[in-house]
Amino acid sequence: MEKRRFTISVFSEDRIGLLHSITIIFTRRKLSIESINSSESERKGIYRYTIVFSSDYNMARNVTKQIDKLIDVLRAFLHEEEQIIHREIALYKVATSSFYNGNEVEQLLRKHSANIIRIEQDYLVIEKTGWKKETQALLKDLEPYNLLEFARSARVVVTKRWKRLHKNVLELEQEH
Amino acid sequence: METLVLKKKKNNAKTPVRLSGAEALIRCLVEEGADTLFGYPGGAIMPIYDALYDYGDRLNHILVRHEQGATHAAQGYARATGKTGICFATSGPGATNLITGIADAFLDSTPLLCITGQVISGLLGTDAFQETDVISISKPVTKWNFQITRADEIAPTMARAFYIARSGRPGPVLIDVTKDAQLEECDFVYNKCRSIRSYKPVPVIEEVKLKEAATLINQAKKPFMVFGQGILLSGAKKELKLFIEKSGIPAGATLLGLSALDSDHPLHMGMLGMHGNYAPNVKTNDCDVLIAVGMRFDDRVTGNVKSYAKNAKVIHIEIDDAEIDKIIKTDVAIHADAKEALTKLLPLIKAKTYPEWVAEFEVCKKIENEKIIRKDIYPESGKIRMGEVVNLISEITDDNAVIVSDVGQHQMVTERYYRYSTTNSNITSGGLGTMGFALPASIGAKIGQPHRQVVAIIGDGGFQMTLQELGTIFQYKIPVKIIILNNNFLGMVRQWQQMFFTKRYSFTELVNPEFSKVAESFGITSQKISEREDLKAALNEMMEHEGPYLLDIIVEKEENVFPMVPSGASVSDIRLE
Numbered sequence: 001m002e003k004r005r006f007t008i009s010v011f012s013e014d015r016i017g018l019l020h021s022i023t024i025i026f027t028r029r030k031l032s033i034e035s036i037n038s039s040e041s042e043r044k045g046i047y048r049y050t051i052v053f054s055s056d057y058n059m060a061r062n063v064t065k066q067i068d069k070l071i072d073v074l075r076a077f078l079h080e081e082e083q084i085i086h087r088e089i090a091l092y093k094v095a096t097s098s099f100y101n102g103n104e105v106e107q108l109l110r111k112h113s114a115n116i117i118r119i120e121q122d123y124l125v126i127e128k129t130g131w132k133k134e135t136q137a138l139l140k141d142l143e144p145y146n147l148l149e150f151a152r153s154a155r156v157v158v159t160k161r162w163k164r165l166h167k168n169v170l171e172l173e174q175e176h
Numbered sequence: 177m178e179t180l181v182l183k184k185k186k187n188n189a190k191t192p193v194r195l196s197g198a199e200a201l202i203r204c205l206v207e208e209g210a211d212t213l214f215g216y217p218g219g220a221i222m223p224i225y226d227a228l229y230d231y232g233d234r235l236n237h238i239l240v241r242h243e244q245g246a247t248h249a250a251q252g253y254a255r256a257t258g259k260t261g262i263c264f265a266t267s268g269p270g271a272t273n274l275i276t277g278i279a280d281a282f283l284d285s286t287p288l289l290c291i292t293g294q295v296i297s298g299l300l301g302t303d304a305f306q307e308t309d310v311i312s313i314s315k316p317v318t319k320w321n322f323q324i325t326r327a328d329e330i331a332p333t334m335a336r337a338f339y340i341a342r343s344g345r346p347g348p349v350l351i352d353v354t355k356d357a358q359l360e361e362c363d364f365v366y367n368k369c370r371s372i373r374s375y376k377p378v379p380v381i382e383e384v385k386l387k388e389a390a391t392l393i394n395q396a397k398k399p400f401m402v403f404g405q406g407i408l409l410s411g412a413k414k415e416l417k418l419f420i421e422k423s424g425i426p427a428g429a430t431l432l433g434l435s436a437l438d439s440d441h442p443l444h445m446g447m448l449g450m451h452g453n454y455a456p457n458v459k460t461n462d463c464d465v466l467i468a469v470g471m472r473f474d475d476r477v478t479g480n481v482k483s484y485a486k487n488a489k490v491i492h493i494e495i496d497d498a499e500i501d502k503i504i505k506t507d508v509a510i511h512a513d514a515k516e517a518l519t520k521l522l523p524l525i526k527a528k529t530y531p532e533w534v535a536e537f538e539v540c541k542k543i544e545n546e547k548i549i550r551k552d553i554y555p556e557s558g559k560i561r562m563g564e565v566v567n568l569i570s571e572i573t574d575d576n577a578v579i580v581s582d583v584g585q586h587q588m589v590t591e592r593y594y595r596y597s598t599t600n601s602n603i604t605s606g607g608l609g610t611m612g613f614a615l616p617a618s619i620g621a622k623i624g625q626p627h628r629q630v631v632a633i634i635g636d637g638g639f640q641m642t643l644q645e646l647g648t649i650f651q652y653k654i655p656v657k658i659i660i661l662n663n664n665f666l667g668m669v670r671q672w673q674q675m676f677f678t679k680r681y682s683f684t685e686l687v688n689p690e691f692s693k694v695a696e697s698f699g700i701t702s703q704k705i706s707e708r709e710d711l712k713a714a715l716n717e718m719m720e721h722e723g724p725y726l727l728d729i730i731v732e733k734e735e736n737v738f739p740m741v742p743s744g745a746s747v748s749d750i751r752l753e
Contacts, residue, residue: 013374016323017311024316058501065498071320071340074374 001056005034005081007157008064010049011041011074018072022049025066031055035088037154046074050157079159086157090135091117092126092142093149099124105145112138123148192363197327198223200364201291201353202231204334207366210262212253212623213237214246218266219306221293223358225264238623238652241644243270245616247277248642251286252620255603256578256630258411260287260341261620267293268306271352272313276610279317281348283607284432285409287341288348290314296356297325310352319347325354327362332369339369344377345496346409379495381512381520389491389508390524392465398533399425400463400488402448402456402477405432405606406470406495412515413599416469417441419518424529426537428456430471432606435596439575445537449477450741451588454548454750455540457741460485461748462536469493470514473503474607483746493517547752548738553593559732560708562586562661565715566593569631569659572715577629578603578621582614582638585667588737590633600625612641618656619648629657629719636662636688646698649724657718658700658726660691663733671736676743695726706730 012018019038026033034052041048055063060078068076096119099105109116114128128138135152195203201224205213213235217225228237240246243265250261261281265274271292281288295304311323320340322333330353337349393399401423407416413436420427420443427437428448437444446453448460457479460466466488471477478484481503492499492506493514500509510517552563566589569577575597581590581604596602603621605613618632639660649656666684673681695702701721705714711729718725739750 017315020312021315028316062498062502065500065502069496069498071372071375 001058003054003056005052005054006060007079007081007084007086007155008049008051008053008060008067009077009079009157009159010051010067011076012047012049012070013072013074014040014045014047015072018047018070019049021070021072022051022067025063026051026053029059029063031059031063035154037156050155052155077159079157083161084157084159086131086155087129088132088135088153088155089127089129090138090150090152092128092138092147093123094126094142095146095148096120096122096124098145108138108141112141114138190365192365194361195364196223196227196358197324197330197353197360197362198227198358200327200330200362201334201358202227202235203364204331204366205262206231206234208260208334208338208368210260211236212620213262213264214240214249214253214620215264216240216243216246216266216270217264218270218293220267220295220355221264221270221291221353221358223355224291224293224353236623237264238619238648240616240619241647242642243273244276244612245619245642245645245648247274247281247288247290248610248613248616249620249645249648250288251277251281251284251613252580252603252617253624254281254286254288254620255617256600256621256624258600259624260289260338262289262291264291265293266306267295267310268308270306271308271310274350275313275317276608278314278348278350280605280608280610280613282317282319284605285346285405286348287346289337289341290348290350292350292352293358294323294352294354297354298356300325300354310350314350317348318350321350321352323352323354324357327357327360330357330362331364331366335367335369336372339372340375344375378513379497379511381510381517385508385510386517386520386524389467389510390521392489392491392508393423393425393467393521394526396465398463398530399423399465399467400456400459401425401427401467401469402430402460402471403427403433403436403469404430404471405436406493406514407433407436408599410470410495410513410515412470412518413437415515415518415522419522419525422522422527423525424527424534425467426459426530426534428452428460430474430477430606431591431604432602433471434591435599435602438597439595440597443534445541447591448747449474450479451592451737451739453541453592454544454739454752455537457739457747457750458540459537461487461746463488465489465491467491467493468504469518470495472496472499475503478503479741479745479747479749483748544739544752552589560706560711560729561732561735562589563593564708565659565661565711565729565731566590566633568712568715569633570595572719573629573631577601577631578625580604580614580618580621580630580632582632582634583609583611584635584638585663585671585735585737586633586635586661588668589661611635611638614638615642615658616645616648618658619645619654622654622656631657631659633659633661635667636660636664636686636691637666639691640686640688643694646695646700650698650700653723655723655725658695658724659718660726660728661731662688662691662728663731663735664688665733667735668737670734674734674736691726691728700724700726702726702728704728704730
């Protein structure tokens with residue numbers, strides 16, 4: 001079966017070791033996690049994980065069900081690429097000296113819809129939010145400018161059918 | 177109204193008692209109605225053992241000889257009673273020794289609660305003496321686990337543990353308790369856990385799926401039903417029988433599903449899978465509707481999935497959603513408890529019979545009977561065969577014993593030839609295939625079912641993996657009947673070597689000690705036989721003996737188990753020789 005990229009959204013209790021429980025479902029199938037993000041959701045005490053990986057559909061569905069089966073997981077949802085809106089954030093630290101001449105930096109930032117979020121004497125920090133190919137494009141353009149440091153986050157996701165996703169988690173709250 | 181108020185008052189009257197964490201833990205067991213524990217003490221669990229000392233009148237603790245034995249004994253107890261098996265072990269090696277049994281229980285959906293001691297919380301993560309990260313180690317093989325570091329966590333955690341272990345698809349739970357949490361005092365109140373918001377053990381049946389299933393079943397020309405342990409776990413033996421008899425649909429059992437339908441039922445077509453019966457394997461690929469209930473399409477059942485039941489619409493009734501569509505794509509998936517689903521399906525299906533279709537099974541049965549079964553159970557020459565032993569045991573015990581088998585050739589022969597007639601009777605290691613399972617499991621089974629005959633049937637290889645539990649049997653005078661089917665080989669591996677590795681018997685021959693003398697040194701009455709004419713008398717003597725008994729039976733050295741679906745072959749390519 002054809003491999004493609006999937007994203008799983010997991011809503012869980014705040015439980016030590018749950019990340020481990022989730023990742024072993026991938027590792028036992030020798031599935032590589034491309035990016036993983038975990039943070040508290042809009043509901044206090046409920047955490048939301050976003051996991052990106054590539055596999056065929058059957059494996060993706062089985063993995064999602066096995067995550068959903070974990071006792072401390074409220075719900076796990078499998079998304080195709082076209083079912084979600086997703087972004088990553090990247091930070092680029094560049095030597096301030098690289099930008100002394102002219103408005104190159106301004107043009108560059110405008111081209112990439114990026115912002116400067118910090119200016120120090122020695123360096124400045126640029127922030128860019130977008131898809132991986134977009135943050136990657138800026139990275140490439142910044143290479144000639146003495147890039148000191150670069151970091152990119154995991155994917156965050158909202159679904160196009162967001163109502164349904166919310167409803168499921170809210171229902172769980174009301175039941176108890 | 178008044179009763180409601182009264183009840184409420186009663187609840188409020190539950191006043192906390194000041195207890196050590198260790199005693200609180202013991203009290204949790206009492207509150208849950210536990211009566212039997214299997215365990216082995218050590219440094220980090222000593223406060224719990226100290227608290228246990230005062231509860232001897234309520235809790236029967238069996239001191240095993242190895243922690244693996246504790247888990248298997250607890251499994252045997254759980255499978256024989258339907259209750260949660262409980263075991264205790266200390267930290268470090270005590271905890272790691274539990275892992276095999278936990279993994280076995282995980283694959284075979286057996287409710288277990290394992291309590292492990294742990295180093296004091298201040299030492300966690302420091303490689304302290306006998307510290308091991310059992311929470312991480314046991315994660316892939318437990319339904320749930322939790323580390324307790326404060327005494328006040330004990331009661332709510334234990335309540336959750338019991339609830340999780342036995343609800344939905346049952347499974348093992350491990351609770352790791354640091355020594356300081358055992359020593360610390362807490363205000364103890366016990367409230368049973370009745371729900372967990374992130375856990376829905378009993379799915380709500382979709383009525384529309386039932387209707388879809390009924391339509392398929394009612395239109396079928398050649399329907400076939402396969403059932404597994406889910407029937408036994410949901411207590412649906414009666415519902416299964418009603419369904420089969422009304423629908424007229426022939427059925428086959430998985431290894432762990434055996435005993436869910438009486439072996440002599442006319443529509444029971446036998447065991448599925450690699451060493452199962454000829455008819456149910458072959459006919460799986462001929463049926464037009466396959467109804468699978470409470471089973472998970474293990475690869476030992478399906479053979480090559482690419483050619484499995486390809487002519488059939490598949491209906492899968494299963495409580496664990498993660499099992500649906502995992503191996504075999506279903507046409508109608510009913511995510512449900514087996515008993516509830518069968519009960520609700522029954523009025524929707526038509527009363528029918530399939531004489532021609534059933535006759536096809538009978539033809540296969542006849543072929544297997546002539547080519548294999550008759551030679552297995554009524555051999556006329558040569559050494560004793562495993563099949564004749566099991567057949568005689570079935571006769572002598574009126575098909576009514578609790579049969580505990582280990583793993584290997586003798587296990588397949590036992591499951592093929594014991595004619596189960598009651599539930600809680602078929603105790604074996606299915607999914608994990610754990611050699612060494614049977615001897616300790618028989619201990620738990622006998623304690624759980626003291627009034628029934630418990631017969632452990634073990635190979636000479638498996639027996640030597642946990643034979644130290646003879647010490648437990650001796651100490652507690654547990655009257656289990658132990659049969660060693662002794663061929664001086666790791667028989668199943670040897671069979672594969674013969675068939676698929678050009679008879680290169682690489683490290684499968686065993687030079688064994690005299691097992692009857694081993695038993696004797698443990699104070700267990702024993703006999704060794706090797707002649708056919710002694711077999712019946714020896715089995716009778718064993719069954720009539722009051723205490724534990726070990727019978728070492730020297731069997732045919734190079735016997736093969738047939739039929740056999742070779743690894744990777746289709747179930748219909750099952751070999752008769």
